[in-house]
Amino acid sequence: MKSIIRFLLLGLVLVHWGCTCDTHNPGKFDASIYSEQDFDQLGITNKEYLSAASKRALQWEDVGNEWFIEFEVFDLKGDLAYEEGIVRRDPSSVLKINGNYFVWYSRSTGPTQGFAGDIENEKVFPWDRCDIWYATSEDGLTWKEEKLAVPRGPKGAYDDRSVFTVEVMEWDGMYYLVYQTVKSPYNVRVKNQVGLAWSDSPYGPWTKSEKPILSPADNGIWKGDDDNRFNVEKKGDFDSHKLHDPCIIPYKGKFYLYYKGEQMGEEITFGGRQIRHGVAIADNPNGPYVKSPFNPISNSGHEICVWPYNGGIASLITTDGPEKNTIQWSPDGINFSIKSVIKGAPHAIGLNRSADIDAEPTEILRWGLTHKYMNNDYQYIRGFRSWRVTTHVAIGENSKSE
Numbered sequence: 001m002k003s004i005i006r007f008l009l010l011g012l013v014l015v016h017w018g019c020t021c022d023t024h025n026p027g028k029f030d031a032s033i034y035s036e037q038d039f040d041q042l043g044i045t046n047k048e049y050l051s052a053a054s055k056r057a058l059q060w061e062d063v064g065n066e067w068f069i070e071f072e073v074f075d076l077k078g079d080l081a082y083e084e085g086i087v088r089r090d091p092s093s094v095l096k097i098n099g100n101y102f103v104w105y106s107r108s109t110g111p112t113q114g115f116a117g118d119i120e121n122e123k124v125f126p127w128d129r130c131d132i133w134y135a136t137s138e139d140g141l142t143w144k145e146e147k148l149a150v151p152r153g154p155k156g157a158y159d160d161r162s163v164f165t166v167e168v169m170e171w172d173g174m175y176y177l178v179y180q181t182v183k184s185p186y187n188v189r190v191k192n193q194v195g196l197a198w199s200d201s202p203y204g205p206w207t208k209s210e211k212p213i214l215s216p217a218d219n220g221i222w223k224g225d226d227d228n229r230f231n232v233e234k235k236g237d238f239d240s241h242k243l244h245d246p247c248i249i250p251y252k253g254k255f256y257l258y259y260k261g262e263q264m265g266e267e268i269t270f271g272g273r274q275i276r277h278g279v280a281i282a283d284n285p286n287g288p289y290v291k292s293p294f295n296p297i298s299n300s301g302h303e304i305c306v307w308p309y310n311g312g313i314a315s316l317i318t319t320d321g322p323e324k325n326t327i328q329w330s331p332d333g334i335n336f337s338i339k340s341v342i343k344g345a346p347h348a349i350g351l352n353r354s355a356d357i358d359a360e361p362t363e364i365l366r367w368g369l370t371h372k373y374m375n376n377d378y379q380y381i382r383g384f385r386s387w388r389v390t391t392h393v394a395i396g397e398n399s400k401s402e
């Protein structure tokens with residue numbers, strides 16, 4: 001009994017000592033490295049009593065508001081507007097070619113039934129049984145659907161079930177479409193790979209890669225034979241299940257293929273779904289693409305939205321993970337840090353690649369395409385615009401400081 005009491009008392013002393021240490025021991029947090037101006041800007045007047053939040057604020061990277069923006073989305077006119085019976089989603093970047101805008105996108109027909117029924121004949125997702133189509137526009141607002149660009153492959157091919165979520169790159173007189181592929185049957189555990197097609201004209205015809213140009217890591221192990229993606233012996237790399245949303249950027253004499261990874265045994269973390277981005281690098285647009293040893297290069301995100309800026313690469317991180325709704329930038333395409341935290345961003349952005357990207361960090365986001373996310377209905381492509389926000393004022397209030 002005595003020893004139990006002694007043990008409890010010791011515990012109490014240690015807990016008390018730990019508390020005082022945390023709040024009073026300046027050795028743990030060196031406030032002296034921050035200037036009077038740092039404290040004044042954050043509104044902290046008592047350096048002896050720094051809350052955890054104040055310590056974090058002092059440690060934030062010194063960034064201005066150059067990357068902080070707000071968005072609005074709107075319906076488009078013409079063939080990309082809502083249409084009963086047809087799914088159009090995941091728009092690529094928008095290219096301006098001879099005065100006309102071009103976009104490529106996933107297109108499927110008919111309702112989505114999900115995984116509970118006849119997966120051999122039904123549609124499990126809106127992006128199942130898709131082909132890649134394209135549309136053109138003179139002003140970016142009214143669009144005309146042109147025709148099929150890249151169809152699914154013949155039965156037995158790696159892309160026989162669906163080709164979808166496409167991005168486009170123009171390079172050296174050639175056009176490249178990079179997209180997701182699924183081979184039938186589209187069950188819950190099916191692996192998703194990346195395919196590529198190329199042409200010397202945006203109108204096609206397109207030549208498809210005979211094999212996927214990138215595949216999931218193969219170091220995860222499913223548990224049992226049930227078609228259940230949460231039952232795993234071992235999860236494997238962050239991209240052990242699916243590679244999604246591929247986008248190739250020419251960068252520093254090489255080709256950086258950014259993608260979203262989905263892991264076997266995906267979990268819900270304190271920031272939501274466990275989704276991260278990776279990059280694979282090649283010397284030529286057609287590959288071979290080699291995954292960076294630094295992967296994953298984000299801890300959050302969803303659809304890839306990346307652009308070159310100031311010698312580095314910027315990335316809009318949306319939807320999932322603790323760092324969702326941030327714009328990040330890296331000096332090297334690999335090591336990203338947060339430049340702004342925004343209110344919310346449109347899904348699946350197709351960037352306007354003809355923007356003057358050097359004008360300012362987010363110039364490329366002034367307008368572009370997105371889609372209406374609604375899994376139970378026919379999804380359609382929409383437009384978005386964004387603007388910088390530098391002050392918060394009431395009507396008639398003078399926003400200028402001296």
Ligand code: AAL
Nearest residue numbers: 090127165244245302303
């Ligand atoms: C999107 C993208 C990929 C997924 C599906 C269609 O948000 O991440 O493209 O496969 O959803």
